[in-house]
Amino acid sequence: MTHSRPPRWNMAGQDAAGLAIAPSAATLSDADPAIDRPLTEHDVSCVYGAPLVELAAAPRGAPQVSPLIPGATALEDIAAESLDAMVVAAPPGALERRYVLALALGALKPGAPLTALAPKDKGGARLGAELLAFGCEVEESGRRHHRICRTVRPNHPTGLDAAREAGAPRFVEGLGWTQPGVFSWNRLDAGTRLLIDTLPALDGRGADLGCGTGLLSQAVLARPDVSGLVLLDLDRRAMEAARRNLDDGRTTFQWADARSAAGLAGLDFVVTNPPFHDAGQEDRRLGHAFITAAHGALRKGGVLWLVANRHLPYEAALSSLFAAVTLRAQRDGFKVYEAHR
Numbered sequence: 001m002t003h004s005r006p007p008r009w010n011m012a013g014q015d016a017a018g019l020a021i022a023p024s025a026a027t028l029s030d031a032d033p034a035i036d037r038p039l040t041e042h043d044v045s046c047v048y049g050a051p052l053v054e055l056a057a058a059p060r061g062a063p064q065v066s067p068l069i070p071g072a073t074a075l076e077d078i079a080a081e082s083l084d085a086m087v088v089a090a091p092p093g094a095l096e097r098r099y100v101l102a103l104a105l106g107a108l109k110p111g112a113p114l115t116a117l118a119p120k121d122k123g124g125a126r127l128g129a130e131l132l133a134f135g136c137e138v139e140e141s142g143r144r145h146h147r148i149c150r151t152v153r154p155n156h157p158t159g160l161d162a163a164r165e166a167g168a169p170r171f172v173e174g175l176g177w178t179q180p181g182v183f184s185w186n187r188l189d190a191g192t193r194l195l196i197d198t199l200p201a202l203d204g205r206g207a208d209l210g211c212g213t214g215l216l217s218q219a220v221l222a223r224p225d226v227s228g229l230v231l232l233d234l235d236r237r238a239m240e241a242a243r244r245n246l247d248d249g250r251t252t253f254q255w256a257d258a259r260s261a262a263g264l265a266g267l268d269f270v271v272t273n274p275p276f277h278d279a280g281q282e283d284r285r286l287g288h289a290f291i292t293a294a295h296g297a298l299r300k301g302g303v304l305w306l307v308a309n310r311h312l313p314y315e316a317a318l319s320s321l322f323a324a325v326t327l328r329a330q331r332d333g334f335k336v337y338e339a340h341r
Contacts, residue, residue, distance in 0.1 A: 039063050039073035048075060048100060049089030055148055056087050056115045067181075067236040070255045074236065075100065078107040087115045092122035096181035098130055099167020102160040105134055108153035117148040134159055169241060176245035178213050182238045183275070185213075190332040192216050192273050195307040198329040198336045202226055204268030207297055209258035209290055210234075214242035216271055221248050230267075232258040259289040264297035271305045288317045295321045295341060304339040 039046060046065045047058035062085075064072040086104050090097045097118070104114055116131065118124035124147030128140045135158040136151040169179040178185045184192070192212075196219040203225035208217045211231040220229055231246070232254045233239050239255045258272070274290035287308060294304045304322065308314050310333050318325045322339035329336040 037063050038071060039065065039078060043083075045083060045085040046073075046075075046078070047087045047089075048104065049091070051087055051089040051115075051117055052144065052146070055143055055146055056089075056117050058087050059085060062087070068234055070234065070236075070257065072236075075103045075107065078103075080106055081109045083107050083112060084109060085113050088117070090116050090118040090123055090127055091181060092118070093181055094123070094126070095167045097123050097126075098163040099180065101130060101134065102163035102167075105136070105153050105157050106160055106164075110153055110155045112153050113150065114153060115148065115150050117146050119146055121145075134163075169237070175215065176213060177241040179237045179241060182235055182241065183212050188215060189273075191307045191309070191334040194329055194331050194334045195271065195273060195305060195336055198307075199271070199305060202269050202271075204228075206230070206267050206269035206271065207232065207261070207264055207294075209261060209270060209272040209294060209297075210274055211242055212238050212273075214245040216273065217242065217246060217251070220271060221246065221250060226250065228252070230254060230264060232256050232261065234258065259286070259293050261293035261297045264293075266299045267297050267302055268299065269303050269305065270294040270297055273307045287312060287314055291317045291321065298341045300341055302341050304341070305336065306339065307334055307336045309333060310335050 043063055045059045045062045047062045048064070049066050049068075051058070065075040065078065066072055067074070086108055088100060088104050091100060101116060104116075108114060116127055118127055120142070127147050127149045128138045131138045131149055131151055135154045135156065139150045141148050167180050169177055172178055172186060175186070175188065180186075183189075192215055196216060199219060202220060202223050205228040206220065206226065207230040208220065209232055211217055211233045214231060217229055217231050220226055228250050230252045231239070231242055233242070234257050236255050239253055243253055272290055272294060274287045291304070291306070291314060294306070298304065306314070306318075310330065314337070315325070318337060318339050322341055324340045326338045327335060328338050
């Protein structure tokens with residue numbers, strides 16, 4: 001391959017791992033954190049995810065295109081060959097990562113710079129080879145346990161269609177619509193299964209905090225006395241899948257951080273299988289935040305049904321907020337609590 005060598009970008013206060021957008025768009029000294037807003041026709045660069053700024057700073061004003069940023073433009077919706085530069089904090093899953101890289105290369109103009117980075121043990125070790133497979137010439141470096149790959153979009157990249165197809169939404173028998181990168185995208189996780197098997201006949205208005213693709217909500221909506229259900233999730237892809245999986249007039253969908261449960265109050269019930277990892281690291285504060293959000297969304301006497309990994313100590317958080325807390329089930333390393341406000 002005879003693509004030009006990826007440029008080294010120099011930026012005030014940054015080393016060669018930093019990224020500048022193309023000269024036609026802005027200067028490197030304008031770099032600052034990405035902005036959580038939709039992409040507009042005036043934008044010439046963007047950032048996917050949350051790259052460490054000391055490794056790859058985004059250009060000033062570059063909007064986010066991550067599906068985990070509510071309100072962000074979908075990378076899939078960006079016009080082909082329209083961007084001058086992009087920074088990608090590559091996700092850990094192989095199918096998801098190649099899908100994102102293929103979309104990024106498709107959105108960039110030929111010759112436009114791309115910086116992609118990831119922790120070595122979460123896909124970073126494979127980044128260079130994956131970009132090479134797309135026809136890119138790659139300059140690769142390491143810092144702070146990350147691999148940082150700098151390249152430019154080749155005139156004729158290869159394999160983009162196959163990568164996009166492999167990472168696209170698909171229908172899976174027994175699961176419905178799903179997509180690589182969504183939580184438990186290709187199986188029903190044991191915690192959700194236990195909660196589904198334990199739920200009583202719920203009634204009234206409720207919410208599913210961190211709903212994923214909607215499998216738990218499907219079980220809730222099978223109860224005829226449920227009059228309404230709000231589904232919230234931080235992942236746009238999960239929300240889009242849930243919309244396709246739940247054709248039910250009782251549902252409302254919110255692409256939002258469930259920890260805030262914005263606008264929810266007076267509910268009869270909340271169900272949740274809260275996450276306990278953030279950026280690949282266990283963070284018990286996530287579950288505590290979901291418990292607090294559920295408490296705030298419930299009416300007095302309302303009930304929370306929560307499933308959690310057996311080793312997570314949520315009992316104190318539940319007991320400090322709820323009038324009555326009961327362990328209802330344990331199986332396969334998970335536990336289910338019923339908590340009444």
